[in-house]
Amino acid sequence: MLRYIVKRLLWLIPILICVSLIIFILMDAAPGSIIDTMINEEMTQEDIEALRRQYDLDKSVFYRYGKYMLGLLRGDLGTSQISGLPVFDLYISRFPKTLELSLLSLILGTAIAIPLGIFAAKHAGTIWDNLTTAFTLIGLSMPAFWLGLLLLIWFANDIKIFPAGYDGTWKSYVLPVIANGFAMSASITRQTRSAILEVARQDYLRTARAKGVPERRVTIRHELRNAWIPIVTQIGLMLALTMAGSAVIEAVYTWPGVGNLMIEAINRRDTTLACGCVIMTAILYVVMLLIVDIIYAFIDPRIKAMYSAGRKKKRGAEA
Amino acid sequence: MSREQMTAVTQKQGQSATLASRRYKKKSGFVESWNRLKTNPGAMFGLIVLIIMVLLMIYSFLFITKDDVMAINSGNRFKPPSAQHPFGTDSMGRDLFKRTIYGTRYSLTVGFFSVAFGFIVGVFFGTIAGYFGGWVEEIIMRVSDVMASIPGMLLGMVIVAVMGPSFLNLLLAIGISNISGFVRMARASVLSVKGSEFVEAARAIGMSEMRIAFSQVLPNSLSPLIVTATARIATSVLAAAGLSFIGFGVPVPLPEWGALISDGRNYLSLAPHLTLFPGIFIMLVTFACSLLGDGLRDALDPKLKQ
């Protein structure tokens, strides 16, 4: 098992390098460069050259990338051009808000989804099951940001119970968490339902009953113990996706998280900040996916064995 | 011929016969699947909705001009829905109904082509990876992993940040983010089918490996790929809307549904209809795709049905 973790961690490094390299090159290749705003008419050609050298623009993009990544390891991602603050610090300071939002949405979503999924599975084929399926499909089809706006219309504008954006109180969490959590709950419900139905028809349940295992224990120790594997994996994936894509919901609620930071940075052409945000988010996403994979291998002995044997593959369902 | 030789020959002939009958069965399998699909009310509803959307798109090409959609009419701002303007008007006095119908072309094209792009590229490389194995497989899967490590929204933001908002960039970004899923699926499908007898039979009659990969192995793995593709259309439309909403999708004046919702964002209490109608359309399209996708999954492989 340890071998597997170490192996995945080792693979993590080249993947992170590739991902961050791609992002860096893209942003570096954008028209214009960092010194454009610094040049003014009074500068001579020499001054401009000196400036170029100062920002390593005379060296290759890989050199700049290398320096950048080394900086990352020290916690230095450069300085935001607009605010003058260090990028890394800005990102870290905004990160908790995004994390809170994502975690709370996930908790809400899971709390709704799992009982609902179990319910739908136990009543498979009946009208209740169909209603649940319709409900989950609506949840999956509804853009989270649209739901967010609708909630704003109803609860923040018409009936003013909740604030329209972040204002420091717990009340301001309610609407965004609901908006985000709803969409998440839809996909987790579907996964729960199908996992339980899939397990319910397995032969080993029949073996357990033939052994005289009481029905309750069959459900918990044999059915759920198998069914929860894809469910947990799905929950982990949802968390990773929500965190990486939080920009949209943060835009709706002017939420002070990293998503909004990214949007602002890009809109204001603060390349250093933008690049820093994107790379950090990408790294976060990759690390979270790895954690999901490790948890998956941990709870499913078949996967554990497959990876210990040397080959890679088979993540859970993709969103 | 000795008994052994006779057995060997008849066995191979039998396998080729199986091969031929399998090809034949595929055609009638298509008809059977369609019949099964017809009985699924949800899937039919989805299909009809999508057809209506396509018809609306065609209508927009024929009858709605760019002018209708872009012309500013200050006297007409924020009118609520009425007979003259079924969806009301927006902050620039433009008719929302026309703008929304016009918007079908963006969402439908993005949805369809980004998935088609991801499908073609992804399935091609996934099939090669699964079929040929070895270092080819390693390289393809590693690249696919790197692509999978960049979430779609993020990629969209980066591409737009660098190259500016444009419809093509949006399509490219979402298309690229669709690739890795198909690579993985195609490879898995191929791996499970690779050892089958009809592949051996094809080899025995001298088919080239490449041809076997694409003409024998692939058609049999097609069903789950089609189902995934349909589901992906839904997620791609949502992604495009989301990106346009935050300004990283289509360029500003274009009436993509996400962008329309973004327009309405500042006037929530004044003109809620601006937010309402485009969102309903997004929901309809994604809902229809999901229903159709579910229906296809049940129709193409009935033994999966619970």
Place this chain on the structure above:
Amino acid sequence: MIDESTTNSEVVLEVEDLVVHYELKNETVKAVNGVSFSLTKGRSIGLVGETGAGKTTTALAIMNLVPKPPGVIKSGTIDVCGYKMLELKPKQLEKIRGKEISMIFQDPMTSLNPVIPVGDQIAESVRLHENVSASQAYDRAVEMLELVGIPGERAGEYPHQFSGGMRQRVLIAIALACNPRILIADEPTTALDVTIQAQVLNMINDLKKKFGTALIMITHDLGVVAKMCDDVAVMYAGRIVEKGTLEDVFNDTKHPYTEGLFNSLPDISKKGTDLKPIPGQIADPTRLPEGCAFAPRCRYATDACREKPPTIHQISPTHFVECTAYDDPGFHIEGWQNHG
């Protein structure tokens, strides 16, 4: 039918007039239509027949494990060591299953819980039925593994780490862990390689002798029956058409269907002759005829056979056959040609 082979020894299983139907949306599958037999301690009976004859349903009914929506037990009594299986409540049944009577199923690849080590799956059975500590139960599990020929150290491994044959052996270990009086084996070797089949069957035989377990061997393979069973019951369309000891059924075959089964065995010494399958198709359990279900395929069938349910004839104290043709005292089948 009073079966004299059982009057002198302890009867562990008594099945009487069992009728089990599966009631589906559009049709009813009449899987078992009046099956009666009994089993004495330590003896083994083979339930033979083609797929769909009702063998598995009979076995499931004995454990009262027939899936209850579609399945309905229309009538009959089942007595396992004195327990009336069809009348007991679930809690009572749970105590009997695994302890007095056990079952192993056809497909070993899917019959084990993939996320629990095999040792624990065996120990689970022990803990349920015997008053021992967890570690004692585990020790017993290791013992059972050794008994079925798997090194005890492997008790912590997961099912996917074992081959099909080994998994079936684990299932046998689970079934026999609490020393049940009866073991039902439903086609235990059908899904295994030919070479492994013999191993597994030998093992079942050895364990059966060692523990004195009565065995119900369900199979479509007459060779398996010959190897394993003391008594034979031939099933067709949910009824037992011929029943007797091994010698009765093999050497003094009476029922045309049994004759057909023997005739359809390929004989390697008769190269060049055609195979002789039983003509026609197996009876459709959703559309059984009024008279004998085998009549449409039977070369000896008379009108009487087709009109009324077949008569039961007792050939000897141990040998019974359900066949109207024997109403005529002079009737006899030709006998199967592959003697010897």
